[in-house]
Amino acid sequence: MKISTKGRYALRIMLDLALHNSGELVPLKDIAKRQGITLKYMEQIISPLSKAGFVQSLRGSSGGYRLSRQPSEYTVGSILRVLEGPLAPTGCLSQEMNDCPRADTCETLGFWKGLNEVINNYVDSVTLEDLMNQELTRLNDYVI
Amino acid sequence: MKISTKGRYALRIMLDLALHNSGELVPLKDIAKRQGITLKYMEQIISPLSKAGFVQSLRGSSGGYRLSRQPSEYTVGSILRVLEGPLAPTGCLSQEMNDCPRADTCETLGFWKGLNEVINNYVDSVTLEDLMNQELTRLNDYVI
DNA sequence: TTATAATCATATAAAACCAGTAGGAAAGAG
DNA sequence: CTCTTTCCTACTGGTTTTATATGATTATAA
Numbered sequence: 552m553k554i555s556t557k558g559r560y561a562l563r564i565m566l567d568l569a570l571h572n573s574g575e576l577v578p579l580k581d582i583a584k585r586q587g588i589t590l591k592y593m594e595q596i597i598s599p600l601s602k603a604g605f606v607q608s609l610r611g612s613s614g615g616y617r618l619s620r621q622p623s624e625y626t627v628g629s630i631l632r633v634l635e636g637p638l639a640p641t642g643c644l645s646q647e648m649n650d651c652p653r654a655d656t657c658e659t660l661g662f663w664k665g666l667n668e669v670i671n672n673y674v675d676s677v678t679l680e681d682l683m684n685q686e687l688t689r690l691n692d693y694v695i
Numbered sequence: 696m697k698i699s700t701k702g703r704y705a706l707r708i709m710l711d712l713a714l715h716n717s718g719e720l721v722p723l724k725d726i727a728k729r730q731g732i733t734l735k736y737m738e739q740i741i742s743p744l745s746k747a748g749f750v751q752s753l754r755g756s757s758g759g760y761r762l763s764r765q766p767s768e769y770t771v772g773s774i775l776r777v778l779e780g781p782l783a784p785t786g787c788l789s790q791e792m793n794d795c796p797r798a799d800t801c802e803t804l805g806f807w808k809g810l811n812e813v814i815n816n817y818v819d820s821v822t823l824e825d826l827m828n829q830e831l832t833r834l835n836d837y838v839i
Numbered sequence: 840t841t842a843t844a845a846t847c848a849t850a851t852a853a854a855a856c857c858a859g860t861a862g863g864a865a866a867g868a869g
Numbered sequence: 870c871t872c873t874t875t876c877c878t879a880c881t882g883g884t885t886t887t888a889t890a891t892g893a894t895t896a897t898a899a
Contacts, residue, residue, distance in 0.1 A: 552698055552814075554784045554807075556858065562803055578874065587797075592859055598876075610875045611867025627806060640698045653731075658714075659706055661829070662771060662821055663698075669817045670696075673810055685805055700887065722844065736888060742846080755897025756843040 558635040560588055560596050565630050568606065569622040569679045576608075576615030596634065603633045622683055628674030638674060640666050702779040704732055704740050709774050712750065713766040713823045720752075720759030740778065747777045766827055772818030782818060784810050 567582045579597065583590045597616060600606050605625070606616045618625075631638060636645070643651040643660070644667045654660060711726050723741065727734045741760065744750050749769070750760045762769075775782060780789070787795040787804070788811045798804060 552696065552779055552782050552784065553786065554696055555856085559785065559803070562806075566802055580874080589859075591861075594876075595859085601876090608875065609867075610865075610873085612871095612873045613868065614866085614874050616875090635696055638696050640696065641703065642697065658710055658826055658829070659703070662706075662826060665821070666814070666817055669813050670810070673813045677806055677809070682802055682806060685802065699885090724844080733889075735890075738846080739888090745846090752845060753897075754843090754845040754895065756841095757898060758844050758896080760845085 552640070554631065554635060557596055558631045560586070560593070561600060561630055561634045562627060563588075564593065564597060565600070565605070565618070565625065565679060566682050568616060568618050569625075569683055572618055572622065574617070576613065576617050578615040581615075599633050600630070605630065605633065622679035625679045626675045627677045627679070627682070628671060630679075631674060638667075638670055640670065696784070698775065698779060701740055702775045704730070704737070705744060705778045706771060706774055707732075708737065708741060709744070709749070709762070709769065710823060710826050712760060712762050713769075713827055716762055716766065718761070720757065720761050722759040725759075743777050744774070749774065749777065762823075766823035769823045770819040771821045771823070771826070772815060774823075775818060782811075782814055784814065 563586050564582055567586060568577055571577050571581075579593055580590060582588075583593050586593075597606065601608050601616070604619055607619050608614070608616050628638065639645045641663045643654065644663060651657070707730050708726055711730060712721055715721050715725075723737055724734055726732075727737050730737075741750065745752055745760070748763055751763050752758070752760050772782065783789040785807050787798065788807060795801070
């Protein structure tokens, strides 16, 4: 019942991009240094995000990444799903077609559907912008 | 982000015991036949439940298992935790002592704490009795 | 006593998943 | 061209999952 490092790192990378969202491209090397994640591993994580259109990229010198949209337009759930796949607690809830032979008589299916709902409702209720504001609050508390 | 078969089977075994809770002992063989789980695998699953005091057992002829308490006194969360350990989405939330060096500055920790709460609040809001009464079907009609 | 059934202890193993590491190709700027 | 940075593919070592298999021991009822 754990989120893997890929999902967690993806969130940190996206939040890092949001917090350094000046319009300039941010090289992965900088994010790697700030976040303490190796460059090579981060490449594997940002690649799906890029393919999903979550970030824009440019190669070469002074290249890097930036967000495609406003931070408020990314739910945390949408980011996690790119790396983790469906955030469902059981396999039978992940697919369009439920191929579990017990589905019709399963007494626990309702429970799992409910858990699926509360998880997805929560992760989709929080955006990158929410996390940014939380960060600002924390910094303010620290300064004051 | 999946619950393993051990956790899911544990719930089905406990619900099976609740639905056949006549006071008689239920042999594992009967549950295995009804649930389509091999006897030997079920032994591995019910053993921790027995050690945790969730079921009572008696050996020998006409032996078997029965619930220690009323179905209403088991939350689904308490059952899952016996087999799954803490139902936390990240390792840093599973321990009493948070040994993550990033804890003080982690911008995403608050989000994960929130997810941890909604998961655990939900699984602890549903009891075996709820599953018996199929109250969840009605509940899910609202949610979904 | 005999059959039943939990309990205990391992052992094996395929498969999947996890958390990276590594090497090099392609594109862009100066 | 050179340097930088993205992009792509593969691989590795470790752990976890999901069982299956074998067999011995203990307790109980009829």
